[in-house]
Amino acid sequence: MRNKIIYLLTGLAGILAAAPAFAQTAGSAAASGGASGAGLAAIGAGIGMGIASGLCGIGQGRAAGSACEGVARNPGARPSIFLFLILGLIFTESLALYTLAIIFIKIH
Numbered sequence: 162m163r164n165k166i167i168y169l170l171t172g173l174a175g176i177l178a179a180a181p182a183f184a185q186t187a188g189s190a191a192a193s194g195g196a197s198g199a200g201l202a203a204i205g206a207g208i209g210m211g212i213a214s215g216l217c218g219i220g221q222g223r224a225a226g227s228a229c230e231g232v233a234r235n236p237g238a239r240p241s242i243f244l245f246l247i248l249g250l251i252f253t254e255s256l257a258l259y260t261l262a263i264i265f266i267k268i269h
Contacts, residue, residue: 202267202268203268206264206267206268209260209264210257210260210261210264213256213257213260214257214260217253217254217256217257220253221250221253221254224246224249224250224253225246225250228242228243228245228246
């Protein structure tokens with residue numbers, strides 16, 4: 162447990178030490194040969210969309226698995242389980258679509 166805390170604090174210190182490098186303005190980054198802010202925003206948007214899609218996929222898989230288990234235990238409840246499964250999948254998928262829309266609004 163102690164080693165995990167040490168690794169966490171070391172990683173956090175490394176992230177905080179690198180933060181001033183990202184605080185440059187676009188003009189000074191371009192003058193020094195660094196990456197522009199638009200490029201970093203696109204990379205961050207791609208990472209954010211990947212995380213959002215991955216977590217939505219995990220949620221959808223768990224929902225479908227639970228629905229299959231519920232139908233296997235009680236086949237008579239299939240219509241109501243199916244209704245709530247579809248509703249849950251719609252809400253879960255909408256989270257990924259909202260993330261995509263926010264990324265398009267922010268980047269363009």
